[in-house]
Amino acid sequence: MTSAFAPAPLVLAAMFAAAVAAPALTARFGRRSLIGLAALPAAVAVWLATLLPGLTGGAEYRSRTAWAPGLSLALDLRLDVLSGVMCLVISVIGAAVLVYSARYFPPDDDGLPKYAGSLVAFAAAMLGLVLADNLILLVIFWELTGILSYLLIAHRVRKRSSRQAASQALMVTTAGGLAMLVGAVLLGVHAGTFSLSAILADPPGGAATAVAVALLLVGGISKSAVVPFHFWLPGAMAAPTPASAYLHAATMVKAGIYLFARLAPAFATLPFWRPGLLVLGGITMLAAGVAALRQRDLKLLLAYGTVSQLGLLTMLTGSGTPDALLAGAAMLIGHATFKGALFFVVGIIDTTTGTRDLSALSGLGRRMPVPAALAGLSALSMAGLPPMIGFPAKEAGYAGLLAAGDAGHWPAVVMTAGSVLTVAYTARFCWGAFASKPGVPPTRPSRASGWLIGPTVLLVAVGLVLGLAPGPLDRLLQPLAALAGGAHPGALALWHGWTWPLAMTAISLTGGLAVYGIQRAVERRRRLAAPGRPAGVGYRALAAGVDVLAARVTAGTQRGSLPVSLGSILVVLVAFPGGVLAASGLQSGRISVSAEPSQAVLTVLIAAFAVAALRARRALGAVLTVGGAGYSVAVLFVLRGAPDLALTQILVETVTLIAAVLVIVRMPPDALATTRSGVPARAVRVTLAVCTGALMTALALIIPGQRRAAPVSDGLGPQALQLGGGHNVVNVILVDVRGWDTFGEISVLVAAAVGVSSLIFLRRPAGVSRPGARPGSGVRAGGPGGAGGATGPRAADPSPWLVTDAVPRRSLLLEVATRLVFHLIVMFSLYVLFVGHDQPGGGFAAGLIAGIALTLRYLAGGRHELAEAAPVDSGIVMGMGLVVAAGTAAAGLVSGAALTSAIWQVDLPVLGQLRFVSSTLFDIGVYLVVVGMVLEVLRSLGSELDRQAGTATAGVPEPVA
């Protein structure tokens, strides 16, 4: 069945789109926009409700959106009973939380836009998580929920404790998520498919599967705060209360439970599954129950209660019997309703009284009767008592554990003991929040908004209706139980007769009230129980240990001397890869003595330049010598069939040379001088240099003989033409095949350019307007070559050719030539850009050509001429380039034909066939980035150094402290 479920990908897309729009909406319309946003999850809930009859009948809905067909990547979504229940919880409680949030936050909360976006995005990611039918997709949504949880916990970004709690939660759940990713890949590769339903339908066996499932379980227990990862959840209570109710009670922490329930039918028979989950779940349930009894903060009490309940859910889903799975799903719904409502009530208490400390609250039961009544009903549910959903769910849980036979006896006993604690902390919660306490002045709450009460009523009502009439829920969950074996209609019911589960409920009620009574009696005689140190000692010790280790390693390896630091890297290079290479006994293949005499001559020439650079005494000479080596390398590129490289190399060499000269003329003549080091130090340097060189020569000789597999580039030519739409294979590789790599590389260019300007511009950020450089906009009026120079600062001495600021040794010839060729060069650069897909050229080379045109303007006319030639902020140019490149690449990702280029062809009467390939847009982005980078470098190393030299006395810039 698909039709009714077909809109599922659109639903997810709409949710994510709403998340993107939410911050702007909230910033514009304030907190009331959250009520509007709640309509979206509410609509999702209605849509899901229409699918419920089908799900009850055991139907399964699927939807598949092709994404990258070549890699068999698709957006596979599946809705069955389990994910349907989760989706309903996510959407109903999501709507309630959004409405509640609209009044929970003060109107002037500046974190609200971020909160709104994160919360809606979280709802979308969580829906994706439970709908995903692909292991990798599941992991992606899984991590997304973790990141959004991080953002929501750190709502108060200025509070250190808030940020620490957020990063702790992120570290713990992400560590588990990484284990899970490894498990998912392992399982998918072993099973031969990443489709979750296919794997579950035909589970693979063997040790690899066992390891993979164990890793998935690690991810699950870290997310669901099961021992030993339980400590992050109480810390996460730094989040705003509605976010805690949503993420850390109702939905995200249930992701692990969902995973257990999803995998249990196929993998519960693995030897570690039942003992592992039952033991860890049992320990969690008991330990967190005890911890909850010691809390004074009502929200923390509920948080430990959540951990305890997650332990119970882990036991139920870990047990894996049909009844236990069914009870787990019912309990999951029950917990979401009662814990969500209780968090809401705590939020109401917090906002109306200003405290959540149970020792400071007194007499609230009489002063806020409605929240107290709602909390009372929820407390009944939490304690597992009628008429609430908690009662039938817990009864079914006992029955489910006992159904495992002898192996189920001790878990049922543990669950009873845990329930005793649950009843005890529930009673303590009610006493702490609402009772009148002798010696504590009565609390005087302000009036609670109806927008806070309404969502609470909704959740309590759901719990009450399901508790009074569990029949429909029982029928809905039967298909889930059927997955794990025989279904058992009527497992969820109000009355099963005089059974063990009923006895256990009675024991937990009387035992819990007894524990509560004893604790109160002790507290009355001594003092109020206090929380111990927050859990997670091991985590904090580990984090502190990593810090200490990092400091020691840094102190041991970074001794403050650049040559020593660089040298140690090179020693490692020579010793380890070099040693391994020597030990491997690999021999070079056949060695030819240069295939072409011209290549041999060039190599000798390059080597001569390199050696000459060693002997240079003056900086300028050394730079020119190294430049000579670069130009010779360019010629070698031509001879070896790499015209693209040659073109780029020549241009790069030119720009490098000019940039180096610009800096070196500002340095003293002896800039290249070094203090003579002693003979031993020089010997070490020479040895290191010779060893590195020898290693590289050996590599160059050995690598060509070691090819085992066919080159990746075999047959790339026809594919480049057919799929990439270009004749120039190198360019197609750059802008199409590895477009995202190239994107990373142009990002490096931007980073370096920003680095250059931040090192040079010391007084203010780099921008287009330099005070004094552009007096008014009149300069532009004259056009690049016109008489606009008259408005320049040196108006008394204008150049007829360029807007020069009178460079001391001005060359009229250069000015005239620049005037003549500048536009030609820019046009040529555009030509090189657009032919680059078919002939040598492309964005890099074209950008450099345009950059050289700008350089010419600067050299001929100085900084004002440069400002005139490029009256734009280089940062904007680079940013646009990045946006264009990323946009082109990303458009390919989402267009349904990921990783391929679109090719448009038009036949025009006069011009003939015009062809435009989408990756040309990418190349335009590259072009803009390179132009922006050269411009930024010219502005920094040229214009700004000129300016600094001009303001300082005697042409030497002032040292800046």
Place this chain on the structure above:
Amino acid sequence: MTGDAFLAGVIGVLFAAGVYLMVSRNLIRVLLGFLLVGHGTNLLLLAAGTWGAAPIVGESGGPAGEADPLPQAFVLTSIVITLAVCCFLLAMVFRSYQLTRRAELQTDPEDVLVEAGPGGAE
């Protein structure tokens, strides 16, 4: 494929000269060494593939005698990134000179503090 003795030789010379210059306290020498090592690396990448006619479909006369385009694509971005890093190093050279009035680097005081142990860096 056969190794090319001359090409391998010049790669070694470029690396040796570059490393010798880089292991210096003079930042301009470091920069020059970086450029030479960059040339050496580009040639080493290129030496890993075959050479021949330019890899342009329809002009090279079939893939048989064509140069391997893959190393070329790597080298192309490497060349441009070398330019960017070189400009950054130039800015660093100048800034260092502006601050210290020396062409040579001194021992980094921050590292001395880290070495002094926790608390020393505070």
